[in-house]
Each structure stands twice: as C-alpha cells, then as structure tokens.
Amino acid sequence: xxxLVIEAGxxxxxxxxxxxxxxxxxxxxAWRDFLVRYKQTVVGVSWSVIRPLLTMxxxxxxxxxxGKMPSGGSPYPLLVLCGMLPWNFFSTAISDSGNxxxxxxxxxxxxxxxxxxxxxxxxxTSFVDFLISALLxxxxxxxxxxxxxxxxLLLPLFTLLAFGASxxxxxxxxxxxxxxxDFRFIVPFIVQFxxxxxxxxxxxxxxxxxxxxxxxxxxxxxxIDGFRWSLLGAQNSLxxxxxxxxxxxxxxxxxxxxxxFRRTERTFADVI
Amino acid sequence: xxxTAIVIENLGKRYVIGKQKQxxxxxxxxxxxxxxxxxxWLKLRREGKLRQVDFWALRNVSLSMNQxxxxxxxxxxxxxxxxLLKLLSRITVPTEGRxxxxxxxxxxxxxxxxxxxxxxxxxxxxxxxxxxxxxxAEIAKKFDQIVDFSEIENFLDTPVKxxxxxxxxxxxxxxxxxxxxxxxxxxxxxxVGDAAFQKKCLGKMENIAQSGRTVLFVSHNxxxxxxxxxxxxxxDGGEIRADGHVDTVVEDYFSRFSTSSGQQIRGxxxxxxxxxxxxxxxGQETRQFCPGEDLIIEITFDAQKCLEKPYFILAVxxxxxxxxxxxxxxxxxxxKFLNGKGKISCRFKSIPLLPQRYxxxxxxxxxxxxxxxxxxxDIGSFIVxxxxxxxxxxxxxxxxxxxxxxxxxxxxxxxxxxxSATVSLSAPVSAI
Numbered sequence: 001x002x003x004l005v006i007e008a009g010x011x012x013x014x015x016x017x018x019x020x021x022x023x024x025x026x027x028x029x030a031w032r033d034f035l036v037r038y039k040q041t042v043v044g045v046s047w048s049v050i051r052p053l054l055t056m057x058x059x060x061x062x063x064x065x066x067g068k069m070p071s072g073g074s075p076y077p078l079l080v081l082c083g084m085l086p087w088n089f090f091s092t093a094i095s096d097s098g099n100x101x102x103x104x105x106x107x108x109x110x111x112x113x114x115x116x117x118x119x120x121x122x123x124x125t126s127f128v129d130f131l132i133s134a135l136l137x138x139x140x141x142x143x144x145x146x147x148x149x150x151x152x153l154l155l156p157l158f159t160l161l162a163f164g165a166s167x168x169x170x171x172x173x174x175x176x177x178x179x180x181x182d183f184r185f186i187v188p189f190i191v192q193f194x195x196x197x198x199x200x201x202x203x204x205x206x207x208x209x210x211x212x213x214x215x216x217x218x219x220x221x222x223x224i225d226g227f228r229w230s231l232l233g234a235q236n237s238l239x240x241x242x243x244x245x246x247x248x249x250x251x252x253x254x255x256x257x258x259x260x261f262r263r264t265e266r267t268f269a270d271v272i
Numbered sequence: 273x274x275x276t277a278i279v280i281e282n283l284g285k286r287y288v289i290g291k292q293k294q295x296x297x298x299x300x301x302x303x304x305x306x307x308x309x310x311x312x313w314l315k316l317r318r319e320g321k322l323r324q325v326d327f328w329a330l331r332n333v334s335l336s337m338n339q340x341x342x343x344x345x346x347x348x349x350x351x352x353x354x355x356l357l358k359l360l361s362r363i364t365v366p367t368e369g370r371x372x373x374x375x376x377x378x379x380x381x382x383x384x385x386x387x388x389x390x391x392x393x394x395x396x397x398x399x400x401x402x403x404x405x406x407x408x409a410e411i412a413k414k415f416d417q418i419v420d421f422s423e424i425e426n427f428l429d430t431p432v433k434x435x436x437x438x439x440x441x442x443x444x445x446x447x448x449x450x451x452x453x454x455x456x457x458x459x460x461x462x463x464v465g466d467a468a469f470q471k472k473c474l475g476k477m478e479n480i481a482q483s484g485r486t487v488l489f490v491s492h493n494x495x496x497x498x499x500x501x502x503x504x505x506x507x508d509g510g511e512i513r514a515d516g517h518v519d520t521v522v523e524d525y526f527s528r529f530s531t532s533s534g535q536q537i538r539g540x541x542x543x544x545x546x547x548x549x550x551x552x553x554x555g556q557e558t559r560q561f562c563p564g565e566d567l568i569i570e571i572t573f574d575a576q577k578c579l580e581k582p583y584f585i586l587a588v589x590x591x592x593x594x595x596x597x598x599x600x601x602x603x604x605x606x607x608k609f610l611n612g613k614g615k616i617s618c619r620f621k622s623i624p625l626l627p628q629r630y631x632x633x634x635x636x637x638x639x640x641x642x643x644x645x646x647x648x649x650d651i652g653s654f655i656v657x658x659x660x661x662x663x664x665x666x667x668x669x670x671x672x673x674x675x676x677x678x679x680x681x682x683x684x685x686x687x688x689x690x691x692s693a694t695v696s697l698s699a700p701v702s703a704i
Contacts, residue, residue: 003373004373004374005370006366006371006372006373008369024407025402025403028402028403029399032399036388036391107385107386111381112379113403266364267364267365269358
C-alpha cells in the first residue's frame with residue numbers, strides 16, 4: 001500500500017510521483033477544455049480553421065498587397081500562414097494557460113492534484129487547435145501546388161520549441177496571475193503587440209542587419225523563422241543566431257517557469 | 273485490521289491575514305505605500321510590521337486513526353475542521369508538523385467541484401474520476417455502479433448545468449465513493465441531498481468503513497454523526513477539545529454552548545456573546561423543557577464599540593430545519609444601541625415542540641440590516657422531553673415520531689361518520 005507522508009516544508013519528493021500518477025489528467029483536462037471551447041457553437045471545430053484563414057487574408061492584404069513586403073519567391077499567403085501557425089498557438093496557449101489557475105480556482109481550492117497539470121493541459125488544448133489549423137496549411141500547399149522541401153522533416157523540432165516557449169511563459173503568467181491579477185490586463189497587450197513585433201505578417205529579413213540581433217531577442221523570431229525555413233525552403237534562409245537565442249531563451253524560461261510555479265504552487269489555495 | 277490509517281503529529285496551519293490581503297489587492301497597494309512615503313514604507317517593511325497578522329487556523333493537532341474507523345469531526349464555524357480536511361486532502365500545505373496517511377485518499381469537500389457545467393453527466397464522471405486520480409480503465413469498470421448509485425441514468429447525456437442540485441450531489445458523491453479509497457474525507461456535502469439520498473450515502477459510508485477503510489466525516493448534523501461514527505473529535509479555536517466516543521463528545525459539543533463554558537463567541541466590530549442561558553417558565557436555568565412550557569433565551573453580550581440599532585435574529589432549529597424564529601428584521605423592535613456589557617432576552621411562549629434535541633441559533637445584523645455583525649451561530653441547545661400521550665397522540669406507530677416535523681399545533685379531525693376528534697397538548701406541565 002502506498003504511504004503518504006506530508007511534513008511542513010517538505011512536500012517536494014511526493015510531487016513528481018503524483019505527477020506521474022495523475023498523468024492521464026493532462027489529457028482529460030485538455031479534452032474537457034477542447035470540448036467546452038466549441039460547445040453551443042454552430043460551426044464547432046471549424047472555428048480553428050476559419051479564424052486563422054481570415055487573419056491570414058487580412059495580413060496578406062495589409063503586408064503583401066498594401067505594404068508590398070518581399071515574399072522571397074513563395075506565395076505570400078503561405079509565408080503569412082507559416083508565421084501565424086506558431087504565433088497563434090503561442091498566443092492562445094499563453095493566454096489560456098495564464099488564465100487557467102484563476103479559471104479553475106474552484107478546483108484548486110477543493111481538490112488536490114499537481115497544479116502543473118492545469119497549466120500544461122491548457123497548452124495541450126491550444127496544441128490540438130494548432131494541429132487542426134495546420135490542415136489549412138496543407139490545403140493551401142495543394143492550392144499553390146507547392147511541394148515542401150526535405151527540411152520540413154525538421155518541423156517537429158521547431159514545434160517542440162514553440163511548445164516549450166508556451167509552457168514556460170504560460171506557467172510564469174499562471175503563477176503570477178494567482179497573486180497579481182494585473183496580468184489579466186498585461187497578457188492581451190503582449191498578444192496584441194506581439195503579432196506585430198514578431199515576424200508574422202512579414203519576413204524577419206526585412207529588419208536591418210544591425211538590428212537583427214536585437215530583434216532576435218524575441219524568442220518567437222527564431223521559432224517563426226524556423227517554421228518558414230523548414231516548410232518553404234532555402235529562400236527563407238535560417239538566421240542561426242536567432243535560432244540559438246530562441247533555444248537558450250526557451251530553455252531558461254521553461255526551467256525557471258517550472259521552478260517558480262512549484263515554489264508558489266503550495267500557496268495557491270490560500271491566495272486564489 | 274487495526275493498523276493505523278492516519279497519524280497526525282503537531283499539525284499546524286498559519287495564515288498571515290494582513291499580507292495576504294495585500295497580495296489580493298494587487299501591486300497598486302504596494303505602489304501607493306511606496307509613493308506616499310518611501311522611507312516609512314521601507315522601514316515598516318524591514319521590521320515586518322506591514323499589516324501582518326498571524327492567524328493560526330489549526331495548531332498542535334495530534335491524533336491517530338485506525339483502519340476501518342469512522343470518525344466524526346465536529347465544532348462550530350471557524351473551529352478548524354475545514355482547515356484540517358484541507359491539509360489532509362493536501363489542498364494546502366501545513367505550516368508546521370506532519371502527518372502520514374496509509375493508502376489512497378479521496379476527499380469530497382464540496383459538491384460537484386471538478387464538474388464542468390457544460391459537459392454531460394457521462395463526460396463529467398470520467399473527468400471527475402481523473403481529477404480524483406482514477407485511471408481511465410478504472411472509471412470505465414465502475415461506470416455502471418456509479419450511474420446506478422446516483423440514479424441519473426436518464427440524464428447521462430444532459431449537460432450537468434441542467435441538473436437539479438439533488439442530482440448534482442448524487443453524482444458527485446457516487447464518483448467519490450466509488451473511487452474505493454483507503455481513506456474517505458467528506459465535508460458537510462450531504463446537507464444538499466434529500467433525506468432518502470442522505471440515508472443512502474450514510475449507508476454507503478458505513479459499507480466503506482466495514483470493508484476496512486477509514487472515513488472522516490465533518491458535519492453539523494449531530495444525528496448523522498451519531499449514526500455513522502463511533503468516535504468523534506471536537507474542535508474549537510483550531511485545537512482539539514475532546515476526542516472519544518461519539519456520544520460523550522457530541523454531548524460535550526452541546527454543553528459547550530451553554531452557560532458556564534466560559535467561552536466567548538466573537539462577532540464583528542468587537543461584539544462578543546459572553547454567555548447564553550436558557551430558562552423555563554419559572555426562571556430556572558435548564559436545558560430540558562416540556563412541550564407547552566415557555567423558553568427564555570438570555571444573552572449576555574459585550575460590545576467594545578458602541579453599535580447603534582442592531583438587529584437580533586434568534587432561531588430554534590430542530591432536526592428537520594428551523595421551527596420558529598424571533599426576527600427583529602421583521603418585527604421592527606431593536607435595541608437603541610449596544611455599548612459595553614448588557615443583556616437581551618427573548619421568551620418564546622408555550623413551545624409546541626416534539627421530543628427532540630433543538631439548537632438555538634443567533635445572528636446579529638448592523639443597523640442597515642445588511643452588514644453582518646455575527647453569522648448564524650449555534651449558541652445553545654436544549655431537549656424537549658415528554659410522553660407522546662401529552663401531545664394527545666394515541667396511535668400505534670409512535671416510533672414514527674422521528675419522521676415528523678418538530679412543531680405541533682392543535683388540530684381537529686372531522687371524520688366521515690360525523691364525529692370529530694381534537695388533538696391537542698394537554699394542559700402545560702410545569703415540570704416532570
């Protein structure tokens with residue numbers, strides 16, 4: 001029979017064991033959020049295709065047609081979509097995951113399970129949306145009769161990077177939001193500005209060379225560039241420093257996010 | 273099987289009231305303090321005097337429970353019962369001390385937490401099971417039992433937001449009870465369901481206990497505690513006050529409210545109830561009444577600040593709910609002010625009550641009738657004893673009196689053959 005020992009100030013050891021015991025809950029909560037997200041909607045899951053489709057059209061018109069930004073040879077809608085897929089995933093993931101503790105406050109104050117699961121499962125929900133939106137990409141490639149290069153095989157790597165960034169930042173915000181609801185107002189700003197600060201509607205190569213390194217401090221720059229490079233090919237050449245910066249940043253944010261979350265988690269039920 | 277299931281050593285939980293409030297208020301508060309007078313703020317901060325009030329919700333609690341025991345946790349509001357359950361269910365972490373639990377724990381602290389309004393009953397069973405730590409396969413195996421127990425098979429595919437509160441509790445309890453935990457923690461949730469279901473739940477809990485598992489049961493319903501538990505633990509002020517056989521501890525709980533326990537009941541704004549005395553017709557202090565006697569409730573209060581025109585609300589509560597009240601919000605009489613020590617009393621004339629145990633509850637509202645000076649608190653208890661013949665009852669099924677409502681008023685039958693029969697209390701008996 002398993003024995004549980006809880007001692008003031010020493011609850012760490014038990015935690016990781018619990019995380020394993022509750023592993024199915026990651027998917028249950030994600031499944032719940034996904035089911036609920038499209039309940040009582042008419043077109044249902046189609047929203048995860050319609051939304052990016054419309055945004056893509058707008059960004060294509062604004063940046064490609066009106067702004068006359070360079071597309072580097074590939075069709076502009078494809079270029080935009082390559083940026084939008086990771087960006088949409090990232091932005092919905094951090095806002096949902098950031099909100100997740102407060103949204104589930106009744107659970108947190110009444111039932112025990114590792115709270116990390118709530119934050120991560122919101123990211124998983126957004127990831128499912130991401131996969132569905134990716135169908136739009138496949139459709140668009142057929143439409144343009146575009147054959148992705150071999151480098152597309154590296155796409156999972158960049159997806160993983162986007163996932164890591166989402167979990168890391170999501171956990172940071174979630175933990176901070178429990179105590180400081182100010183983040184409820186800050187996150188929409190990040191999402192709104194981020195769309196224009198990240199190379200979603202344009203290629204990052206239009207940024208002047210001397211600012212390029214500075215620009216790359218935004219972790220999404222390396223990730224989005226990676227998506228473009230792997231899916232659209234060599235004319236979207238990979239700016240390596242940006243990718244390296246992204247990887248380091250994601251690693252730091254992810255580890256510190258988990259640590260900070262763990263540190264504050266024990267008081268969630270008292271503060272929320 | 274009398275291995276220990278739970279061992280608690282010196283468990284304590286401290287809340288820092290001031291600091292926490294600041295956290296919730298957000299940074300603006302901190303900013304405000306810093307901007308107004310940075311020096312003073314820093315000094316305060318360094319000395320740790322920044323509105324930090326320690327509050328021990330639970331302290332020095334040590335106890336152990338054996339497997340197969342059903343333990344009732346009782347005590348008035350704020351006594352630390354819920355904090356103990358929260359610690360044992362690991363929702364919060366202890367400030368000091370430690371505890372050990374052998375085996376899996378399931379806790380049901382509130383009805384339907386973990387349910388999602390938009391999801392159907394079926395979906396919620398799986399979700400809730402997973403939240404409580406059940407594997408998918410395990411839930412699937414017990415699915416039919418859960419549905420059977422909760423009696424909701426016709427509504428399985430209806431979103432739970434359309435459920436009645438009764439269906440809600442049934443489903444919630446069913447999932448928790450079928451987790452087959454080694455330790456089951458239940459907090460006051462049964463208050464919501466109807467009598468039949470309460471009975472069923474108590475039965476289930478008994479089963480769980482008989483199969484060698486441990487149940488911790490918090491309730492204000494002393495009858496439920498008495499039926500279900502052999503052992504009870506009384507909490508007060510975050511500490512254990514009594515621990516032992518359920519009958520003695522429940523008796524202790526009741527007597528604690530009366531006269532000489534020397535304990536105050538605190539309300540808001542420095543108002544406290546110092547003493548409550550129950551008296552009969554003759555002005556004698558007693559906790560035993562006969563039907564038809566007058567019940568006098570005499571309350572000694574202590575108001576540290578002057579409180580203008582408060583409203584007092586007294587309620588007499590039986591096993592089936594409130595019997596009658598004296599409510600200043602309705603009758604409009606109220607003291608001009610409370611200042612310092614004083615007495616207020618109320619006489620209920622010739623109480624028409626069946627032989628049962630009754631609680632007296634008191635709430636006090638501020639002069640706007642809305643702000644609470646004191647939430648409903650149990651301030652006293654008494655029992656009514658009398659032979660059923662006193663009520664004019666001559667039937668063959670007198671044991672059914674336990675199912676009857678507590679208040680009886682005189683009535684008269686007109687039977688088909690034209691005869692009439694009056695049932696009323698025989699002349700008030702002054703004492704037995």
